[in-house]
Amino acid sequence: MMAEQKWEDFYCDEVLTGKTQVEKVLETEHSLAFYHTRPYYEVHIIVIPKKHILSFLAVTIEETDIMVDVLQVIRQVAAKLENEHGACTISTNIGSYQSNKHMHWHVHYGARIRDEQGRLLNDQQAK
């Protein structure tokens, strides 16, 4: 089993540089939405600002345009999931709950498929 890699900043170091290829959902001047590389839900999309911003609490007044862009992308992704599946959840983590120290938003639908340690749940391993 591959150990889960711990990145200082997976989004700046891997996703935005293109070192780790992601399946893009939507891209704008300031934001990128893509399918989670290790999804925790049946449908799990991540939305990030292209600029490094630590967290939702770290957004400055000068970054308002970026934040508006991020929120519009989140809305479009959420509308896509509602259209396709009828529902979704939007969340962002703060402090010790935040695994990658680059603001990212989760937009997801469906059953949870991994535990907190990132292991696939039993019914998923059987598939």
Ligand SMILES: [Zn+2]
């Ligand atoms: Zn970053």
